[in-house]
Amino acid sequence: xxxxxxxxxxxxxxxxxxxxxxxxxxxxxxxxxxxxxxxxxxxxxxxxxxxxxxxxxxxxxxxxxxxxxxxxxxxxxxxxxxxxxxxxxxxxxxxxxxxxxxxxxxxxxxxxxxxxxxxxxxxxxxxxxxxxxxxxxxxxxxxxxxxxxxxxxxxxxxxxxxxxxxxxxxxxxxxxxxxxxxxxxxxxxxxx
Amino acid sequence: xxxxxxxxxxxxxxxxxxxxxxxxxxxxxxxxxxxxxxxxxxxxxxxxxxxxxxxxxxxxxxxxxxxxxxxxxxxxxxxxxxxxxxxxxxxxxxxxxxxxxxxxxxxxxxxxxxxxxxxxxxxxxxxxxxxxxxxxxxxxxxxxxxxxxxxxxxxxxxxxxxxxxxxxxxxxxxxxxxxxxxxxxxxxxxxxxxxxxxxxxxxxxxxxxxxxxxxxxxxxxxxxxxxxxxxxxxxxxxxxxxxxxxxxxxxxx
Numbered sequence: 415x416x417x418x419x420x421x422x423x424x425x426x427x428x429x430x431x432x433x434x435x436x437x438x439x440x441x442x443x444x445x446x447x448x449x450x451x452x453x454x455x456x457x458x459x460x461x462x463x464x465x466x467x468x469x470x471x472x473x474x475x476x477x478x479x480x481x482x483x484x485x486x487x488x489x490x491x492x493x494x495x496x497x498x499x500x501x502x503x504x505x506x507x508x509x510x511x512x513x514x515x516x517x518x519x520x521x522x523x524x525x526x527x528x529x530x531x532x533x534x535x536x537x538x539x540x541x542x543x544x545x546x547x548x549x550x551x552x553x554x555x556x557x558x559x560x561x562x563x564x565x566x567x568x569x570x571x572x573x574x575x576x577x578x579x580x581x582x583x584x585x586x587x588x589x590x591x592x593x594x595x596x597x598x599x600x601x602x603x604x605x606x
Numbered sequence: 607x608x609x610x611x612x613x614x615x616x617x618x619x620x621x622x623x624x625x626x627x628x629x630x631x632x633x634x635x636x637x638x639x640x641x642x643x644x645x646x647x648x649x650x651x652x653x654x655x656x657x658x659x660x661x662x663x664x665x666x667x668x669x670x671x672x673x674x675x676x677x678x679x680x681x682x683x684x685x686x687x688x689x690x691x692x693x694x695x696x697x698x699x700x701x702x703x704x705x706x707x708x709x710x711x712x713x714x715x716x717x718x719x720x721x722x723x724x725x726x727x728x729x730x731x732x733x734x735x736x737x738x739x740x741x742x743x744x745x746x747x748x749x750x751x752x753x754x755x756x757x758x759x760x761x762x763x764x765x766x767x768x769x770x771x772x773x774x775x776x777x778x779x780x781x782x783x784x785x786x787x788x789x790x791x792x793x794x795x796x797x798x799x800x801x802x803x804x805x806x807x808x809x810x811x812x813x814x815x816x817x818x819x820x821x822x823x824x825x826x827x828x829x830x831x832x833x834x835x836x837x838x839x840x841x842x843x844x845x846x847x848x849x850x851x852x853x854x855x856x857x858x859x
Contacts, residue, residue, distance in 0.1 A: 417792070417826075417829055419794055419796070419824070419826065421796055422799070422810075423799075423810050423811070424786065425767075425786075425811050426785055426786040426787060427768065427771060427772055427784065427785035427786060427787075428785065430811060436786055436792070436794060438792040438826075438829045439829075440829065441791060441792050441828040441829035441830070442789065442790070442791065442792060442829070443786060443787065443788055443789065443790050443791075443792050444788060445788060446786055446787065446788060458824055458826075458831065458834075460796045460823055460824055462798055462799065462800035462823075463796035463797055463798055463799065463823050463824070464796070464797050464799055464810050464811065464813075464814060464820075465786070465794055465795070465796045466767065466771065466786070466794070466795055466796075466797065466811075466814065467771040467772065467783070467784050467785050467786050467793065467794065467795070468771070468783075468793035468794055468795045468825065468826070468827065469740035469741060469770050469771060469774075469795055470726060470727075470740070470770065470771055470772075470773075470774025470775050470777075470778065470780075470783065470784060471727070471728055471729055471738070471740050471774065472676065472678075472697070472699035472726035472727060472728045472773075472774040472777040472778060473640075473678040473679075473699035473701055473728025473729070473730055474728060474729055474730060474731060474738070475730070475731030475732075475733070476731070476732075477731075478731030478732045478733035478734075479731075479732040479738075479850060480850060480853045480854045480857050481732075481733045481854065481857060482732050482733055482736050482854070483733075483736065484733060488708070489646065489648065489708060489709060489710075490645060490646045490648060490649075490708045490710055490734075491646070491648045493708060493733075493734065497733060500857055500858070500859075503857055503859070504857065507853075508853045508856070508857060511846075511849045511850055511852075511853040512850065512853065514841060514846050514849070514850075515846050515847070515849075515850040516732060516738050518838055518841055518843055518846050519737065519738040519739070520729070520738045520739075520740070521822075521825055521827075521832055521833055521838060521840075522822060522825075522833060522836070522838055522843070523738065523739040523740060523741055523742075523819065523822055524740065524741060524795030524797060524822035524825055525738075525740050525795075526783075526793035526794070526795065526825060526826070526827045527774070527775065527778065527780065527783050527793060527827075529611065529640070529728075529778060531613050531615075531640060531678070533613065533614070533615040533619075547608060550607075550608065551607070551608070552840065552841065553832070553838075553840045553841055554827050554828075554830060554832040554839075554840045555827060555832075556607050556608075556783070556791070556793060556827055556828065557607065557608050557609075558608070558609045558610075558611055558638075558778050559608070559610055559611065560610075560611040560612070560613030560640045561610060561611070561612055561613060562613045562614060562615050563613075563614045563615065563620065563624065563628070564614070564615045564619040564620060565614070565619075565620050565621045565623075565624045566618070566619050566620055566621050570621070571656060572618060572619050572620075572621075573618045573619055573652075574619050
Protein backbone atom coordinates (compact mmCIF):
# COMPACT_ATOMS: atom_id res chain seq x y z
CA UNK A 415 0.00 0.00 0.00
CA UNK A 416 1.40 3.40 -0.93
CA UNK A 417 1.24 6.58 1.10
CA UNK A 418 0.83 10.12 -0.19
CA UNK A 419 1.76 13.25 1.75
CA UNK A 420 0.51 16.56 0.38
CA UNK A 421 1.69 19.92 1.78
CA UNK A 422 1.28 23.63 1.10
CA UNK A 423 5.00 23.73 0.42
CA UNK A 424 7.38 20.80 0.00
CA UNK A 425 11.01 21.72 0.69
CA UNK A 426 13.14 18.82 -0.51
CA UNK A 427 16.39 20.34 0.77
CA UNK A 428 17.16 21.83 -2.64
CA UNK A 429 13.79 22.48 -4.33
CA UNK A 430 10.72 24.35 -3.06
CA UNK A 431 7.49 22.95 -4.50
CA UNK A 432 4.21 24.78 -3.86
CA UNK A 433 1.22 22.49 -3.33
CA UNK A 434 3.61 19.60 -3.60
CA UNK A 435 3.36 15.94 -2.70
CA UNK A 436 5.63 13.06 -1.76
CA UNK A 437 4.63 9.54 -2.78
CA UNK A 438 5.97 6.70 -0.65
CA UNK A 439 6.00 2.91 -0.96
CA UNK A 440 7.61 0.41 1.43
CA UNK A 441 9.18 3.24 3.43
CA UNK A 442 10.94 4.77 0.42
CA UNK A 443 10.14 7.92 -1.58
CA UNK A 444 9.12 6.85 -5.09
CA UNK A 445 7.92 10.19 -6.51
CA UNK A 446 7.97 13.91 -5.62
CA UNK A 447 5.80 16.37 -7.55
CA UNK A 448 3.10 19.02 -7.66
CA UNK A 449 -0.35 19.37 -9.13
CA UNK A 450 -2.49 16.27 -9.75
CA UNK A 451 -1.36 13.63 -7.27
CA UNK A 452 -1.09 9.89 -7.90
CA UNK A 453 -3.55 7.54 -6.26
CA UNK A 454 -2.48 6.11 -2.93
CA UNK A 455 -3.81 3.80 -0.25
CA UNK A 456 -3.45 6.48 2.43
CA UNK A 457 -3.38 10.25 1.95
CA UNK A 458 -2.35 12.88 4.50
CA UNK A 459 -3.04 16.48 3.44
CA UNK A 460 -1.31 19.34 5.28
CA UNK A 461 -2.12 22.53 3.31
CA UNK A 462 -0.97 24.78 6.18
CA UNK A 463 2.44 23.12 6.55
CA UNK A 464 5.90 23.12 5.08
CA UNK A 465 7.04 19.52 4.57
CA UNK A 466 10.80 19.13 4.94
CA UNK A 467 13.18 16.21 5.37
CA UNK A 468 12.80 14.83 8.90
CA UNK A 469 15.22 16.47 11.31
CA UNK A 470 18.36 14.60 12.35
CA UNK A 471 19.83 14.64 15.86
CA UNK A 472 23.58 13.93 15.69
CA UNK A 473 24.41 14.07 19.42
CA UNK A 474 22.47 13.22 22.56
CA UNK A 475 22.62 11.51 25.95
CA UNK A 476 19.02 10.46 26.46
CA UNK A 477 19.42 9.13 30.01
CA UNK A 478 20.02 12.75 31.06
CA UNK A 479 16.34 13.56 30.58
CA UNK A 480 15.99 12.23 34.16
CA UNK A 481 18.59 14.72 35.51
CA UNK A 482 17.52 18.03 34.02
CA UNK A 483 18.13 21.32 35.79
CA UNK A 484 21.21 20.37 37.82
CA UNK A 485 24.19 22.80 38.10
CA UNK A 486 22.36 25.55 36.28
CA UNK A 487 25.39 27.85 36.21
CA UNK A 488 28.44 25.57 36.08
CA UNK A 489 31.19 24.83 33.56
CA UNK A 490 31.31 21.43 31.86
CA UNK A 491 33.77 19.97 34.39
CA UNK A 492 31.87 21.41 37.39
CA UNK A 493 28.61 20.11 35.93
CA UNK A 494 30.09 16.65 35.25
CA UNK A 495 31.64 16.32 38.73
CA UNK A 496 28.25 17.08 40.31
CA UNK A 497 26.30 14.77 38.01
CA UNK A 498 28.53 11.65 37.83
CA UNK A 499 27.39 10.46 41.30
CA UNK A 500 23.73 10.94 40.33
CA UNK A 501 24.24 9.13 37.03
CA UNK A 502 25.93 6.27 38.93
CA UNK A 503 22.42 5.45 40.25
CA UNK A 504 20.80 4.84 36.83
CA UNK A 505 19.43 1.43 35.90
CA UNK A 506 17.55 -0.06 32.96
CA UNK A 507 14.24 1.28 34.23
CA UNK A 508 15.42 4.88 34.59
CA UNK A 509 17.18 4.74 31.22
CA UNK A 510 13.99 3.46 29.59
CA UNK A 511 11.84 6.20 31.14
CA UNK A 512 14.37 8.91 30.22
CA UNK A 513 14.83 7.58 26.67
CA UNK A 514 11.08 7.49 26.11
CA UNK A 515 10.85 11.13 27.22
CA UNK A 516 13.78 12.21 25.04
CA UNK A 517 12.50 10.30 22.02
CA UNK A 518 8.92 11.52 22.43
CA UNK A 519 10.12 15.10 22.56
CA UNK A 520 12.40 14.60 19.52
CA UNK A 521 9.59 13.06 17.46
CA UNK A 522 7.07 15.72 18.52
CA UNK A 523 9.52 18.36 17.30
CA UNK A 524 9.99 16.77 13.86
CA UNK A 525 13.10 14.63 14.41
CA UNK A 526 13.01 11.29 12.55
CA UNK A 527 16.61 10.03 12.91
CA UNK A 528 18.60 10.29 16.10
CA UNK A 529 21.72 8.99 17.66
CA UNK A 530 22.22 8.47 21.38
CA UNK A 531 25.60 8.38 23.10
CA UNK A 532 25.29 6.25 26.20
CA UNK A 533 28.48 5.95 28.25
CA UNK A 534 27.35 5.36 31.87
CA UNK A 535 27.16 1.63 32.64
CA UNK A 536 27.20 1.22 36.44
CA UNK A 537 28.52 -2.17 37.53
CA UNK A 538 25.94 -4.88 37.93
CA UNK A 539 23.07 -3.09 36.14
CA UNK A 540 22.21 -4.99 32.98
CA UNK A 541 19.85 -4.00 30.23
CA UNK A 542 20.68 -0.33 29.72
CA UNK A 543 21.55 -0.53 26.04
CA UNK A 544 18.59 -2.82 25.38
CA UNK A 545 16.29 -0.25 27.00
CA UNK A 546 17.45 2.38 24.51
CA UNK A 547 17.05 0.16 21.46
CA UNK A 548 13.64 -1.13 22.56
CA UNK A 549 12.37 2.38 23.30
CA UNK A 550 13.29 3.59 19.82
CA UNK A 551 11.55 0.60 18.29
CA UNK A 552 8.39 1.18 20.37
CA UNK A 553 8.20 4.89 19.60
CA UNK A 554 9.10 4.50 15.91
CA UNK A 555 12.30 6.56 15.80
CA UNK A 556 15.11 5.72 13.34
CA UNK A 557 17.99 5.16 15.74
CA UNK A 558 21.80 5.01 15.82
CA UNK A 559 22.69 4.10 19.43
CA UNK A 560 26.32 4.65 20.43
CA UNK A 561 27.79 2.15 22.86
CA UNK A 562 29.97 4.43 24.98
CA UNK A 563 32.44 3.71 27.76
CA UNK A 564 34.67 5.37 30.35
CA UNK A 565 37.95 3.86 31.54
CA UNK A 566 39.89 6.76 33.03
CA UNK A 567 38.53 7.02 36.56
CA UNK A 568 39.92 9.55 39.01
CA UNK A 569 42.42 7.05 40.43
CA UNK A 570 44.03 7.00 36.96
CA UNK A 571 44.03 10.76 36.47
CA UNK A 572 40.69 11.10 34.69
CA UNK A 573 37.70 13.26 35.57
CA UNK A 574 34.96 10.71 36.43
CA UNK A 575 34.92 8.81 39.74
CA UNK A 576 36.03 5.19 39.55
CA UNK A 577 32.45 4.17 40.37
CA UNK A 578 31.34 4.91 36.81
CA UNK A 579 34.52 3.63 35.18
CA UNK A 580 33.74 0.83 32.71
CA UNK A 581 36.89 -1.17 32.04
CA UNK A 582 35.23 -3.58 29.65
CA UNK A 583 34.28 -1.09 27.04
CA UNK A 584 32.31 -1.52 23.91
CA UNK A 585 32.23 -5.21 24.65
CA UNK A 586 28.62 -5.26 23.61
CA UNK A 587 29.62 -4.13 20.17
CA UNK A 588 32.26 -6.80 19.77
CA UNK A 589 29.92 -9.63 19.01
CA UNK A 590 27.98 -8.44 16.04
CA UNK A 591 29.03 -8.99 12.50
CA UNK A 592 26.18 -7.28 10.69
CA UNK A 593 26.61 -3.54 11.00
CA UNK A 594 23.06 -2.54 10.22
CA UNK A 595 19.49 -3.65 10.41
CA UNK A 596 17.60 -6.02 12.60
CA UNK A 597 20.20 -8.72 12.97
CA UNK A 598 22.65 -6.19 14.40
CA UNK A 599 20.01 -5.11 16.89
CA UNK A 600 19.43 -8.67 17.97
CA UNK A 601 23.15 -9.21 18.36
CA UNK A 602 23.52 -6.13 20.51
CA UNK A 603 20.51 -7.08 22.57
CA UNK A 604 22.15 -10.41 23.22
CA UNK A 605 25.52 -8.94 24.13
CA UNK A 606 24.99 -5.52 25.62
CA UNK B 607 15.98 1.38 11.50
CA UNK B 608 18.81 0.70 13.95
CA UNK B 609 22.59 0.90 13.52
CA UNK B 610 25.05 0.62 16.36
CA UNK B 611 28.08 2.92 16.87
CA UNK B 612 31.22 2.50 19.04
CA UNK B 613 31.71 5.59 21.20
CA UNK B 614 34.16 5.89 24.13
CA UNK B 615 33.19 9.05 25.99
CA UNK B 616 35.92 11.70 25.78
CA UNK B 617 39.70 12.26 26.03
CA UNK B 618 39.37 13.11 29.74
CA UNK B 619 37.41 9.99 30.71
CA UNK B 620 38.89 7.28 28.44
CA UNK B 621 42.42 5.91 28.24
CA UNK B 622 44.35 6.18 24.95
CA UNK B 623 44.48 2.37 24.81
CA UNK B 624 40.70 2.11 24.93
CA UNK B 625 40.31 4.80 22.25
CA UNK B 626 42.70 2.88 19.98
CA UNK B 627 41.06 -0.50 20.68
CA UNK B 628 37.60 0.95 20.08
CA UNK B 629 38.61 2.32 16.68
CA UNK B 630 40.01 -1.07 15.70
CA UNK B 631 36.85 -2.82 16.93
CA UNK B 632 34.54 -0.49 15.00
CA UNK B 633 36.53 -0.85 11.79
CA UNK B 634 36.64 -4.63 12.12
CA UNK B 635 32.83 -4.61 12.17
CA UNK B 636 32.25 -1.76 9.72
CA UNK B 637 30.42 0.49 12.17
CA UNK B 638 30.91 4.18 12.86
CA UNK B 639 32.83 5.93 15.64
CA UNK B 640 31.71 8.84 17.81
CA UNK B 641 33.17 10.79 20.74
CA UNK B 642 33.45 14.28 22.27
CA UNK B 643 36.31 16.46 20.97
CA UNK B 644 37.31 20.10 21.63
CA UNK B 645 34.26 20.97 23.72
CA UNK B 646 35.95 23.19 26.31
CA UNK B 647 39.28 24.86 27.05
CA UNK B 648 39.42 22.73 30.24
CA UNK B 649 39.52 19.66 27.98
CA UNK B 650 42.27 21.25 25.87
CA UNK B 651 44.36 21.97 29.01
CA UNK B 652 43.74 18.41 30.27
CA UNK B 653 44.98 16.91 26.98
CA UNK B 654 48.03 19.17 26.83
CA UNK B 655 48.98 18.42 30.45
CA UNK B 656 48.30 14.66 30.43
CA UNK B 657 49.14 13.69 26.86
CA UNK B 658 51.15 16.65 25.52
CA UNK B 659 48.71 16.91 22.63
CA UNK B 660 45.86 19.16 21.62
CA UNK B 661 42.59 17.18 21.47
CA UNK B 662 42.54 16.79 17.68
CA UNK B 663 46.25 15.85 17.61
CA UNK B 664 45.46 13.16 20.17
CA UNK B 665 42.58 11.87 18.01
CA UNK B 666 44.92 11.73 14.99
CA UNK B 667 47.48 9.73 17.00
CA UNK B 668 44.80 7.28 18.15
CA UNK B 669 43.37 6.58 14.69
CA UNK B 670 40.25 8.61 15.40
CA UNK B 671 39.97 10.54 12.14
CA UNK B 672 38.30 9.55 8.90
CA UNK B 673 34.94 9.58 7.17
CA UNK B 674 33.62 6.89 9.54
CA UNK B 675 34.05 9.21 12.56
CA UNK B 676 32.02 12.14 13.85
CA UNK B 677 32.77 14.29 16.88
CA UNK B 678 30.42 16.13 19.18
CA UNK B 679 31.13 19.88 19.54
CA UNK B 680 34.46 20.63 17.76
CA UNK B 681 34.48 24.11 19.27
CA UNK B 682 38.11 24.83 20.07
CA UNK B 683 39.70 24.00 16.72
CA UNK B 684 42.37 26.25 15.20
CA UNK B 685 42.59 27.09 11.48
CA UNK B 686 44.81 24.12 10.62
CA UNK B 687 42.56 21.76 12.61
CA UNK B 688 39.45 23.00 10.80
CA UNK B 689 41.13 22.29 7.46
CA UNK B 690 42.21 18.87 8.73
CA UNK B 691 38.71 17.90 9.92
CA UNK B 692 37.36 18.83 6.48
CA UNK B 693 40.14 16.98 4.67
CA UNK B 694 39.62 13.68 6.51
CA UNK B 695 35.81 13.96 6.12
CA UNK B 696 35.18 13.65 9.86
CA UNK B 697 31.80 15.06 10.92
CA UNK B 698 31.04 17.62 13.62
CA UNK B 699 27.77 17.57 15.62
CA UNK B 700 27.25 21.19 16.64
CA UNK B 701 25.17 21.58 19.84
CA UNK B 702 24.57 25.32 20.24
CA UNK B 703 22.07 25.25 23.14
CA UNK B 704 24.26 23.01 25.28
CA UNK B 705 27.41 24.95 24.39
CA UNK B 706 25.75 28.22 25.40
CA UNK B 707 24.20 26.70 28.57
CA UNK B 708 27.66 25.51 29.73
CA UNK B 709 29.53 28.56 28.42
CA UNK B 710 31.71 26.13 26.46
CA UNK B 711 32.31 28.40 23.47
CA UNK B 712 31.01 28.87 19.95
CA UNK B 713 31.74 26.33 17.22
CA UNK B 714 33.24 27.90 14.08
CA UNK B 715 30.42 26.55 11.93
CA UNK B 716 30.84 28.89 8.98
CA UNK B 717 34.60 28.24 8.87
CA UNK B 718 33.99 24.49 8.96
CA UNK B 719 31.43 24.74 6.15
CA UNK B 720 33.73 26.95 4.08
CA UNK B 721 36.47 24.34 4.49
CA UNK B 722 34.06 21.67 3.24
CA UNK B 723 33.50 19.85 6.55
CA UNK B 724 30.40 17.81 7.35
CA UNK B 725 28.41 19.58 10.07
CA UNK B 726 25.17 18.44 11.71
CA UNK B 727 23.24 19.49 14.80
CA UNK B 728 22.68 17.82 18.15
CA UNK B 729 20.46 18.61 21.10
CA UNK B 730 23.08 17.07 23.46
CA UNK B 731 21.92 15.56 26.74
CA UNK B 732 18.92 17.21 28.36
CA UNK B 733 20.95 17.91 31.51
CA UNK B 734 22.78 20.64 29.56
CA UNK B 735 19.91 21.76 27.35
CA UNK B 736 16.61 20.89 29.09
CA UNK B 737 15.03 20.21 25.69
CA UNK B 738 15.34 18.05 22.56
CA UNK B 739 14.17 20.21 19.66
CA UNK B 740 16.41 20.17 16.59
CA UNK B 741 14.51 23.10 15.04
CA UNK B 742 15.50 25.15 18.09
CA UNK B 743 19.11 24.12 17.47
CA UNK B 744 18.88 25.35 13.86
CA UNK B 745 17.54 28.68 15.15
CA UNK B 746 20.28 28.90 17.80
CA UNK B 747 22.99 27.86 15.32
CA UNK B 748 21.99 30.68 12.97
CA UNK B 749 22.00 33.29 15.74
CA UNK B 750 25.17 32.04 17.43
CA UNK B 751 27.15 31.95 14.16
CA UNK B 752 26.19 35.57 13.53
CA UNK B 753 27.16 36.66 17.04
CA UNK B 754 30.48 34.84 16.81
CA UNK B 755 31.32 36.37 13.42
CA UNK B 756 29.64 39.74 14.17
CA UNK B 757 28.14 39.32 10.72
CA UNK B 758 24.54 38.71 9.59
CA UNK B 759 25.79 36.62 6.66
CA UNK B 760 27.67 34.04 8.75
CA UNK B 761 24.92 31.40 8.42
CA UNK B 762 21.68 31.82 6.45
CA UNK B 763 18.38 30.11 7.20
CA UNK B 764 18.62 27.48 4.46
CA UNK B 765 22.17 26.59 5.52
CA UNK B 766 20.96 26.26 9.12
CA UNK B 767 18.12 23.96 8.01
CA UNK B 768 20.60 21.94 6.00
CA UNK B 769 22.65 21.38 9.19
CA UNK B 770 19.45 20.11 10.85
CA UNK B 771 18.74 17.62 8.06
CA UNK B 772 21.34 16.57 5.49
CA UNK B 773 24.31 17.66 7.63
CA UNK B 774 23.25 15.41 10.47
CA UNK B 775 22.56 12.53 8.09
CA UNK B 776 26.11 12.90 6.72
CA UNK B 777 27.54 12.73 10.26
CA UNK B 778 25.63 9.49 10.83
CA UNK B 779 26.71 8.04 7.48
CA UNK B 780 23.19 8.06 6.05
CA UNK B 781 23.24 9.05 2.39
CA UNK B 782 19.71 7.65 2.20
CA UNK B 783 18.33 10.24 4.66
CA UNK B 784 18.29 14.03 4.96
CA UNK B 785 16.58 15.07 1.70
CA UNK B 786 13.22 14.38 0.05
CA UNK B 787 14.31 12.72 -3.17
CA UNK B 788 13.30 9.60 -5.03
CA UNK B 789 14.98 6.56 -3.52
CA UNK B 790 15.53 8.13 -0.08
CA UNK B 791 13.98 6.95 3.17
CA UNK B 792 10.50 8.39 3.69
CA UNK B 793 11.37 10.44 6.79
CA UNK B 794 9.32 13.65 6.59
CA UNK B 795 8.33 16.42 9.02
CA UNK B 796 5.45 18.84 8.37
CA UNK B 797 5.66 22.15 10.23
CA UNK B 798 2.66 24.44 10.73
CA UNK B 799 3.18 27.91 9.33
CA UNK B 800 -0.37 29.36 9.59
CA UNK B 801 -0.21 30.07 13.33
CA UNK B 802 0.44 33.41 15.03
CA UNK B 803 4.20 32.80 15.19
CA UNK B 804 4.55 32.25 11.41
CA UNK B 805 1.50 33.54 9.52
CA UNK B 806 2.37 36.20 6.98
CA UNK B 807 6.08 35.41 6.67
CA UNK B 808 6.65 35.38 2.91
CA UNK B 809 9.68 33.09 2.78
CA UNK B 810 8.36 30.04 4.61
CA UNK B 811 11.59 28.07 4.38
CA UNK B 812 13.57 30.92 5.94
CA UNK B 813 10.81 31.15 8.57
CA UNK B 814 11.65 27.65 9.80
CA UNK B 815 15.02 28.85 11.14
CA UNK B 816 14.35 32.56 11.70
CA UNK B 817 10.99 32.43 13.48
CA UNK B 818 10.26 30.43 16.66
CA UNK B 819 10.50 26.65 16.08
CA UNK B 820 7.29 25.62 14.33
CA UNK B 821 4.89 22.98 15.62
CA UNK B 822 5.43 19.59 13.96
CA UNK B 823 1.93 18.69 12.77
CA UNK B 824 2.67 15.40 11.03
CA UNK B 825 5.88 13.37 11.32
CA UNK B 826 6.58 10.34 9.13
CA UNK B 827 9.37 7.85 9.87
CA UNK B 828 10.10 5.12 7.34
CA UNK B 829 6.79 5.83 5.60
CA UNK B 830 4.73 5.53 8.79
CA UNK B 831 3.04 8.38 10.65
CA UNK B 832 4.27 8.64 14.25
CA UNK B 833 2.88 12.14 14.89
CA UNK B 834 -0.51 13.41 13.61
CA UNK B 835 -2.21 16.68 14.54
CA UNK B 836 0.81 17.39 16.73
CA UNK B 837 0.15 14.32 18.91
CA UNK B 838 2.37 11.30 19.36
CA UNK B 839 0.68 8.13 18.02
CA UNK B 840 3.13 5.58 19.42
CA UNK B 841 3.03 6.45 23.13
CA UNK B 842 1.07 8.47 25.67
CA UNK B 843 2.87 11.79 26.16
CA UNK B 844 1.14 12.53 29.49
CA UNK B 845 2.10 9.13 30.87
CA UNK B 846 5.72 9.70 29.81
CA UNK B 847 5.69 13.06 31.63
CA UNK B 848 4.37 11.43 34.82
CA UNK B 849 7.00 8.69 34.64
CA UNK B 850 9.90 11.06 34.06
CA UNK B 851 8.83 13.19 37.02
CA UNK B 852 8.84 10.12 39.28
CA UNK B 853 12.15 8.82 37.94
CA UNK B 854 13.83 12.22 38.25
CA UNK B 855 12.69 12.44 41.89
CA UNK B 856 13.99 8.92 42.58
CA UNK B 857 17.44 9.66 41.07
CA UNK B 858 17.67 12.94 42.97
CA UNK B 859 17.59 10.78 46.12
